[in-house]
Amino acid sequence: MNSSSSRMSEASKAAGSMRARDMDRVRARTLLDAAYEEGQLGADEYHDRSDRAEAAATIGVLRGLVGDLQTPDGSAGWSEPPRPNPANRIGRYPDRIRARDEDRALTCRALDTALADGQLSAEEHRTRTELTAAATTLGDLAGLTEDLQKPAAAPIDPRSRTRPGTLWLAGAVVVVTVAAAVAGFRLTHRPAPPAPVAAPVGQVVHPLVFETPDLTTAAGFEKFRGDYQAKFGDTTVDRLLLYPENASVDRTSVAQPNRVAGFDYWGGFMTSSKPTSRTADDPIFDLATVNSSALGEWIGRAVPMLKVDGGTVSHISMEYDSITEVPTIDIFVRNEFNESGFLQITPAGDPIRTVPFGD
Template structure:
């Protein structure tokens, strides 16, 4: 279920209080607080506060009610065709989710475009199932109007109390309170979070594991790996004629582009990549491309458009803008090298 801005604020408030009580050290606090600020789901926020005691004076973590996708579909099953009215309702839900921080502008743009292409109620449900629905604003009960006599009696009592307090202050003087020193602030150390280099064999292996966890498979249309982020294209749910962009920076986020895809195009399966052989190629790439002082800048994985076979390309560069690249199979067999030509 998607997290709203108010959910992130609640989680960070708990973390602030837990830090003040000593439940978290400085590094843990900053790590969790940063992750809470960028969390996409309620589950991610739950994981950041689940092991905390409820700090004094702060409400314990509670989750919003889970969405009910079946209720949203009404009495019709998923395969029933969607109307324009149904698409409009889905767009309104996406607009509300954008307004309260459940979606970024890029995600909203992508999902709105997919809503326009949705054919069935099931397609629409898949776009909004993880959204929290805005609750109606509570209506404050009207105050009961007191009789005029009751108001007059209450006013007399207030006047009498104020007069008594004023007289006491005129005849009694208390010593000013002794100032106390403010508690010393806790030293906050800067946090450095290590991220795997995705242009290494270990980095790719980690990415592949996270990708499988996120999407339930290992197929892509195209994948480009840089040292600290990745760009990936894959089909959207059960629509093989649509391809969607994702970016990866420790987690996956929808990009802003939705494009048409050739249904007959084969997929690149990341599971077919031999990690050990890939690591060997990455190590030898600077020498094979004859780039002096070079290092791997990025690598790409896709189906080669000329003969529809899976291809890995490893790009090498140096500070002089000299570059070359290798082409290899997922098994790690070198197909050809394109060395720097000076």
Template sequence: MLDAAYAEGQLGADEYHDRVRRAGSARTLGELGGLTADLQSPAVFGPPAERKRFGRRHSGEYPARTKARDGDRARTVAALDAARADGQLDADEHTAMAELAAEARTLGELSTLVAELQQRPAAPVKPKARNTFRIVTSAAVALAAVGGFAWTIRADEPAAPAPETTINYNAAPPLVIPTPKLDTVVGFIQFRDDYRAKFGDTLVDEAVLHDEHASAVRRAPDNGDWTVDYTYRGGFDRSNSQVTTRKRDAVDIDLAQVNTDALGAVLNTAAATLNVRDGVVTHLRIADTSWVGRPAITVFVRNEVSQSGHLVLALSGEVLETNPYER
């Protein structure tokens, strides 16, 4: 199912490989089910058999969080093209929304983009009595047939039970992927490298890094008058389906200009510098800081009894301002 969803564009490469890895280490049916719960039924399995169910009505629609196929994105772009042609959207709106549609990951994101149009593409039809066990079993039998194996079941005899397969989950060593905290210098470098790989540059309007997640605001694709918000948890996803008008005084901040050696030194001594006993760095904010007149990094420190302080340093590493905790 994951292979089929990847081929249809429901999953990106990183997400596909992550789910395959998690499927290989799953111990329960619930864990496996969670890896496909937000997927549309792959077309490669064909339409499932329908059975009448009494007392229940089929909604006919997937949940908004369901992964979108390439075909869903193409239909949404076609609807936006038609809306542009008949005057519902102007050129800037059409360009920005078409770019967002091309990057959309869920059906809910696509639905939001066309919610105000007079003509909207039909939502994908959810199978009526979807039986995941039957689908997966059918697929397994088909694969076995391709490999040259066939089972013959006589009409007057019960099918022979399938032989049990014992899987030794300890045969291979676990794959451990380190995930550094993003509010450390190692985590920042990881975030910056992944950002460059995703967008092809290191320009942001603003970035905020917490220990396990981060956010970034950058220009919308092909339209510098708009911005798009992204969240980061090992990969980048849009935090919403809307675009926002970019501030007139916004500046491009180049993460490549951050002096990581100086940043690491500041982070290591931040708690002591700010007089926060047993304090830890809670998050970093990289933005155009008006009171210092240039892009800067604000480092926030807090301890378990809510004593806190923060300091501001230039991208070059020069400390511009300190606001220590005062007893």
């Protein structure tokens, strides 16, 4: 097998090992229902495949259950979620680097999201969360989310921005040469000293302080929405995750509707992943439709409703559910013991479902 075929095989294997969400299982079972109605499957095989789809843990299993079917009339067919970028991509710290509490917190948030959308069972979530608390390196953490559809991103290595080797050396020589030339010019062309200017009396200069509110509040969401529109010129996203201090957003380019790229937000936006493929006509979530007042009310009610003792809102997700064809907002609550629950609403503030801790 040549290197190209080997890479394709590895990519297919990685995509197949991704954890399946509830919506992926629903999509597969919907296709099986339609295929049975058309006579593609007999009754026994239909029931067997349907039961296996309901219990499927990975995308690969679901693919095997529907991969030999014709696309039923009136159905969009089987489409897999995009494979996430490798955890150890260019610009990220290597696995051996020690993990911070912040890195463990990001991993826990990824696990919470996976629990909420059905990628992990409660027991798997509990086990992985405990392993996260004990993890010492970034490699340990990466292994806990690498099979998820939204793995936790490794922190950026600032050292990767320095180019080693001859290019760096050549650049250094040029810089030193230019600096020496400038210094020589200044020595031989000294300008006349400027006339002294009296300093203003009694004038105090105060530093400007810009406060970014907690992004898991209504005020924080409005701040993000305003910054997002100012940056990109619109308010559409494929998916948004809001944490207290930062946010992660998947955005489709207006010029290329079949491409989606990731961005991190820390008061400003920076690219977190290269563009990947998407279905061009998939619906997207419009932040302009979110009723921030209603969102704030649900955030305030989330902790008592979800029965998480001592819990706080850990993160909020916003995306378009392609199965139910409804844009949804999920509010997650979590405490120091990794107990969690979530509630789901529409952008207008209408309730969809509530999953308290212990249910």
